[in-house]
Amino acid sequence: MFERLVPHMRVKSIYDIDLNLLAEKGVKGIITDLDNTLVGSKIALATPELIVWLDRLRELGFQVVVVSNNHQTRVSRFAEPLAIPFIHAARKPSTRAFRKALQVLDLRAEQTVVIGDQMMTDVLGGKRMGLYTILVAPIAPLDEGFGTRINRVLERIALSRLRRKGLWQEEEARK
Helix, strand or coil, X not given: CHHHHCCCEEECCHHHCCHXXXXXXXXXXXXXXXXXXXXXXXXCCCCHHHHHHHHHHHHCCCEEEEECCCCHHHHHHHHHHHCCCEECCXXXXXXXXXXXXXXXXXXXXXXXXXXXXCHHHHHHHHHHCCCEXXXXXXXXXXHCCHHHHHHHHHHHHHHHHHHHCCCCCHHHHXX
């Protein structure tokens, strides 16, 4: 079970992802979380740096969809000005929202990656669908909601077990 929480790749932030490498691997779509992945959970709109990154995605031919457990008002306020499709109240790690995201992208799982900051929602949900998963460090961990704080406690327990089994090394997080 704990192995399903291990992402395929770990990076400090979205800006550390080698987009050219993803394109070379045949990736055409990105399913991304919103809060603490693209912006802090208290930040309503995209930062200038994020807008540049999203423009780069489009230049490389990637399609993007935001899949968030947050409510419609929060997600639409962020995604609509950027013309990014979104799925709110996703109930990750349930596979339903990931299946819907693949339909929105009109892509297969092997053509798509999931980017997120939580092992218990983004990584587990993505792996359940056979998607390549990329875990980023949370942007603003002190601003997280109650549910996310509970998930972080569960993640710490899982990380302890993964380390004991030799499935999690800290130096990998710097890739």
